[in-house]
Amino acid sequence: MTMVLSTTLGRNVIDVGDARRLGTVQSLVVDARRTRITALRLHGAKSGAGLIAWADLQAVGPDAVIVDAARTTPVTVTDREEEELLGKRLLTELGEDIGTLDDLSFHPDSGLIHTLFTSHGHQLAGSRLLGAGSYAVVVRGLPPEAPKAPEVRETSPR
Template sequence: MMLFTEVRGLPVLAPEPAGSGPLGTVSSLTVDVGSGSVGHVRFRGGRFGRERALPWDAVDTIGPGAVRLRSAAAPGPVPFHHDLLGHRVLVDTGTEHGTVLDVAFDPRTARVLALFTTRGELPAERLLGLGEYALVVRAH
């Protein structure tokens, strides 16, 4: 298990033979709420420091020291994204459940395991949708 806050700021490294230094540093992870998993690794780097994204499939390993890529795939267009960290949480009954402090996920499968909010822990199975205004979760 890893936390989003542990991944943010890690260097993104090219596959093993191409040791030309980091491609950038992780700025955030994009969650696909429908599948309940991390879909993209977003990072900043390169000549102009623009944000770029790679699909989770391009990640070989993710650990406490770095995110190592599986292939030298070129970063694609940055997909639409709402950062879960700091996002308001609403229950489908209309009540508020604080804001997201952190997200636990399995670094091997990219599966989201739990959300940690200012009002406690929520299991990932309760995720319903994510929009500009809030993350919506099932009541139970």
């Protein structure tokens, strides 16, 4: 099962301990070198609770993200991690512009990035992701016959 970034944004984040709403998903922190989501940033969270490590999540579902707030560990975003990926230019490692990043799918348990969806309708394996920065997302070159993205990108929840 995979989930899609664009439909995860704005989901409620709920504390499993008392069913309190901690905020909503504002963005996902991605380590492009590991092709993995490492944390999520909350909108509307109280001070100090704005970032939650992916490893601290209990579940990522179609309606909410569940976390045990009492057991979360402090998170710091490193220089090699990026948050705002959607809409960024997509470049190959040779500098070829191949559109923009429209969406990405990921495995909710591991945070592993499965597929990148481009503005030109292509889908690239997450393993092609090389880096992300403030200007662009860099991928290994577009294959000669890159498949077009399917209409439905999200599978049913677990």
